Amino acid sequence: MAEASLNATQRLEEATLDPENTYTPYPERPETYIVPVVFFIIFIVGVLGNGTLVVIFLRHRAMRNVPNTYILSLALADLLVIMTCVPFTSIVYTLESWPWGVTVCKLSETAKDISIGVSVFTLTALSAERYCAIVNPLRKLQTKPLTVLCAILIWVLATIFALPDAILSAVEYVPLDNNKTIIVCTPFPEAVYGPRNAKYMVLGKALVYYILPLCIIACFYVLMAKELHVSAREMPGELQSGQGIAQARARKHVARMVLAFIIVFFVCFFPHHLFMLWFHLNPNAEEEYDDFWHALRIIGFCLSFLNSCVNPITLYCVSGVFRQHFNHYLCCRSPRRLQRALPSNVNCETSFNSTYRRHTQFFVKGHDAGQSEHL
16 A cells, blocks of 8 residues: 555654654554554444445345446445455554565555545546436436446446556565565555656546546536526426425435535545645655654545445435335344335335336426436
8 A cells, every 4th residue: 555655664764763762663553553443343334334235226126226326336346445455454554564465465456446436436427417317307318228337437447547556566675774674565666656756646646536526526516506596496386385395305315415425535535635645745745744644644544445334324324215224134124114104015116116206207297306316
């Protein structure tokens, strides 16, 4: 990981400048004990939460709509990084040397970049899909086959962007004082990038995975908010109560859910990108590195992986339908609210489908309703 390379740089400088007073042995550092616990929680919550999302999507046909297809893609990307990265990178702040070898190093770096790419590109696609559903409610711009194709193309694009790490990531041997050598896994091997040229790759990743998607998503949501405001004022009088209000609430609910995912993603990755840009673009970073930047680096490191387990929690908080499915699979509680509203011979799947048809009828009648999704 890039953090491992930075750790090695810090250890080398500390040992060179003042090996007795500056260097803190790993057993005496709080992160040695905190980070593994955090990663253990991330692993358990991430596997249960994202695994349950996949099960819900596979077992409930009515949940396979356009936004939920993208949510499935997010869950699969999160499972990828949790299963292939978390167990190995959890020891970056615990052991001085990388023990897993070059193959796991490349796999870990590649899987993390693929997961981040799929997440941010999917969130951008979701924002575009929500905008189209609100601006053009009568046009079928997004069908299930087209959505699946878009999701596949997102994975292909994310894999292409991850190829440099798959090819160039390596383990390096860093000599310290007292004839001691440590091994680090780094996506920026000095033999390829030189001592300071990694800044171009860091800047490129920040632009592709963070800054540009944030700008695009912000534009979509500004346009979306404007369209919702205009459509609310122009809604026919007979639809300003009952049907029209229900449809307006439905499309706003989905837009808020997508916005919650976006906020979580950008909050989780902000400390990581902030530190990486500061460290690699600031020529005096090594001299100015202090406890604040050290804490920010560790927080950013943990938050970047924490993002892989918080999407199911966010979905549980904002979506009543998903909440009932989570309660059913994780807590063995039946979805009683849906069952009470139906005759005993009607199942939940029929309820979801009839709700969709009812909202669709409202939407065609009013000529101003957004695409209602079962979230």
